[in-house]
Structure formats: structure tokens, C-alpha cells
Amino acid sequence: MGWFVLQVFPQYGLIPRWPENGTGFIHPDDVQLVERLIPSERVLRRDGFDGTYYQYRYGEFSFRLRPCMWLPIAGEGIDIGDEVETIGTGMERELFVGVVTGMYYVRRKGRILYRLRRAEQTQKRLYLSEHLRLLTDKQRVRPGEIKHPTPTWNGAGERITDW
Secondary structure (H helix, E strand, O other), X not given: OOOOOOOOOXXXXXXXXXXXXXXXXXXXXXXXXXXXXXXXXXOEEEEEEOOOOEEEEEOOEEEEEOOOOOEEEOOOOOOOOOEEEEOOOOOOOOOOEEEXXXXXXXXXXXXXXXXXXXXXXXXXXXXXXXXXXXXXXXXXXXXXXXXXXXXXOOOOOOOOOOO
């Protein structure tokens, strides 16, 4: 009897080096996109596995890869597209609301840095998660995995009339 590992999604990580065996691990429809995104220090979000390909996302870009070596990292609850508020550090008091447009992992610090867009201007500075307050409500209920029969009623039956 084989052991199965339950994978919990989303997972976060990066592919810092190009796999040595070419582009065979990339879904044929996604080769051009993936060649632009990896290898890099971008933090990719892995959303699921269909038995052959993992589904990845980086902001508005979605692509599929076969299982390959990647560096898993712990997510911090902030994703690309989330609305955040800067909370300032030290004497810095320029607080603003922005949208996360990039996530980058700095291995020597072991941290994720976030790039923000304020109005229509991308900020030069990168922010740590403790300098941001998440404004996007991310509570979601995942769809059920058990198929339940849908009840049907044909109109026959007794009606309660004495209430």
C-alpha cells in the first residue's frame, strides 16, 4: 500500500535555476511565458496539482509545470494584487495605500520583499511584510470535495395548514 502525501495549497516558492533538461517540464502552451518568468527570485504561488501539472500563478500570469525542483518558502499572507497600507518604520511617516505588484525572495535575508504601486506609480522601495497592513479580505471557503445529491420535489405531498 502506497503512502500519499496530502498537499495543502496555496504553496509559495521560487525557481532560482533553470532545470537542466530543457523545456519538457513546461506545458506546451505556456513555454513563452515561463521562459520570461524563470529562473528568478520571484515568489511563485502554486495553487493545485491535476495529476500531471502544477498550476502556478504570479500576479496576472498563470502557467503549468510538471513537478520540478523549486525552493519552497513560507507564505506571509500577502499576495500580488492585494491592497495594503504601509505602516511606517522608525521616523518615516509617509503612509499610503497601495497594491502589491511584485514579490521577491532575498535568500541572504530569508525574507520576501514586496513591490507596491501607489496610484499609477510603482514605488522604487521594497517593503517587508511587517511594514504592511493587509486591507484585502482573504477569507474564502474552499469548495467541497464530496458530491451531494440535489434534492428534488415533484409537488406531491402534504401541506401544513395549521400554523
